[in-house]
Amino acid sequence: MSRLAKKSPPVCVDLPLDDSDFRRKLKCLRQLLESCFGPAGRLKQVHNNIGGHVITTSTSSVLLQSASSSHPLMKIITASVLGHVSRFSDCGLFVAIFCLALIDRANKSGLCQSTAIRVNQHLLSTCTGYLHQEDCGCKLKLDFCGSQNLIGLSRSVICSKPACVLTELEAMHISRLAVQAFVMTVPCEGPGRVSLGRVVTVSVEGLPVKDSSVFPGLLVEIPEILYPGIIENDSSAPLKMVLYTASLSGDLFELGDGSLEVNAHVDTESQMLDQLLELGSQAVKDEVKLFVCQKVIHPVLQHYLRQHGVMVIERLGGTLVEPLIQLTGVKPVATLQTIIPPEAYGQVNSLSIRHFGFKRMMHLHPPENTVICTMILCHRNETMLSELKVVCQKAEHVLRLTLREPSALLGGGCTETHLAAHIRNQGINKVAEAALMLGCSEREYLLGMEAFCCSLDSVAQSLEHNGGNSLIDLTHGHHWTIPADVTQAQWEQVMGSCGCGLVEKRPDKEWTYLNTKYSEFSPAPLSRNTNLQPRVLDSFTAKLNALQIAVETANLVLNVRFIIQDVN
Structure with missing residues (x-):
């Protein structure tokens, strides 16, 4: 009987979002993931305190599986991100950063949580409706008659992970191989139900990346x-x-x-x-x-x-x-x-x-044309090779998603800033109608809209890791970056092109800093006659789902009033 202990009652925590310790954990997780975002993201080393294998990565799935938390709300956020990545392979960091930004902005806006949730859900519907429009200014139709856009999409996925340590030529070589392997897995049959093939990946350590190749069979x-x-x-x-x-x-x-x-x-x-x-x-x-x-x-x-x-x-x-x-x-x-x-x-x-x-x-x-191929991946050491294998599998999955929806979104932060500019323009013009529909005041709606748009802008800002500044042009609503020591008078001298590469500087173009007040404007569509090709593309299907998961998870966290925990 001496070993028996009295059972403790469950612990009930009221208003968990007001807890300073929880806010500190959210901030820490957000800083961790933001620092990994994009091709210039900083790498993280994952290991335990008793030794074992050390992993160098900036991939959300690896980091979140390693950085466990006992807090129930942190577990919800982590599970949402990992669930999205398991289905779509891409945009995991986007889900996490946007979700955490929405929670943080909603807390700072002073809105009651129920109003913030309704506004977030309404603006999500506005985003998804706009992205599905044919004249969407941040969407690009993929042309399967050529491989240029597919290679660009594949390259964007591969170059987003700096732990692969690839040169420009090596990144282009691997991107072409990923597209070649993807095309091999698509059967040549006519209309009707078809089954895609499979890419088997074999890693070879110690050989140069240029020795990587794809073989049928x-x-x-x-x-x-x-x-x-x-x-x-x-x-x-x-x-x-x-x-x-x-x-x-x-x-x-x-x-x-x-x-x-x-x-x-x-x-x-x-x-x-x-x-x-x-x-x-x-x-x-x-x-x-x-x-x-x-x-x-x-x-x-x-x-x-x-x-x-x-x-x-x-x-x-x-x-x-x-x-x-x-x-x-x-x-x-x-x-x-x-x-x-x-x-x-x-x-x-x-x-x-x-x-x-x-x-x-x-x-x-194979005895005839086959949809099975083998990709031989070579790299100089185990760490780089391990990350490259994961990234190539992600690229293959992203390319397969284009068969469902042959579209891509502009990368480099341009989709986020363009969407934010579009929402601000729609919100100002339809504020009375939206406030009436959501059952809130116009002021509350504008506060919720600004929190949502600033969260989108903060995702684009997370791509900058060298102390530079992020700008938005007031014509197309695209994302631009400049070094930190450049003054406003020197902007035109240092500007090249926007984050996605489709908009170039012009003397009549105006810019302003991201997350600052600027006059609302309707983002102008891009000219279809330009010979410019996008430098960075994102998967349309993956990012659309990421947008929905981020908002729904943030709303779920904002809606939690009590946490009841069994401490026995």
Whole structure:
């Protein structure tokens, strides 16, 4: 009884947003994520206090999974960001920074939380409605007849992560490879339901980035002892193959669950080996040339198969099973207790060996046009290579999203400032109508609108990490940056182009500092006759969802009145 302790009652916290400790945590998280935002973002090293692997990154998913918090509202924000990234791969930092800015601005505006929530939701609808319009000034239609815009979108994703440490030429090379791999995964069939293929990524440390490449088919790493058994198919007939997902190690415990009765005088090891050799005999009889197992193959079975001219690959791993099925049409065999059915066999056109540094890869050439390809990613060290692999997978996902909605948004902070200018213009012109609809005063609506627009502007400002100033032009509403020591009289001398690269300086153009008062204006659409190409693009689908998630999460946090915690 001495070990029993009295159960403590739950702790109820009233008005958690008024808690100074919670506000300090929000500010700390916002500063952490803002400092990582964009191609000039600062890197973070993640490690624990007992040693282990050190990760260098500026990726939101890695940082938020590592920086855990016990506060319930912090958990809600983190879960929202990670949920968005798991679905769309991009704009995770945008979600977090915009959400935290909305919460901070709502607290400082003096509005009651219910009014701030209604205004935020109304302005979100205004943003999404504008972004879906054909004449939206910050949206660009993607042309699939050429690869220029797709490469620009891919490059924007890859260059946003400085931990990859890529030169301009290396970034362009990887961007082209990402687009090439994406195009390979799109089938050539006509109208109707189609299934996209898959990109298998293989990392090779120590080689220069320019050695990275994309190959149709599948590359599987193999040990050197397999070389003598490599089959080069010179004929036009494809090679037959079989795939086992069950273990062929010969161990009884690999047979599965259930009870097993064994006679005391029976040698179970030899019985299992005989059964394995029967499978091998059938494979040889059916003229199988490639025998693949997801797990382990008994050495005696391997020796038997190689003696009969069959190429053997074991320990394939679960990640390569599905791509191999798509590539060859093979149907995996999940048990060794039945004969191999004829329809289970697949086909490869040929096998060859490729060398990438210390890795030796078997190249499985597809029998015809395939939607499976392998991207070989090379980099100088493990840290850069790990980040590059993550970023290339994100770029692949972002490119796939363009099939759903063939549009992109202008990057470099121009979409955020353009949206803020559009909302201010709409809000001033329709303030009485909006206030009546939302059940608040015109003053409250204007305060909520300004908080929302300043939050958008602060996302664009987060792209600057060298002490410079952020500006907005009063014609198109695009984002510009200048060094900190430049005076207003020198603006025209140092201005080049806006953040996305589509607007260039002109003598008649006016600018003002972001997050300062300026006369509202209707952002003018860009001329479609210009030969300029956008320097930075963002995924339309990912950013639209990010905008919605950020506002909805901020509203959820603002709406929390009590937190009840069990402290036992």
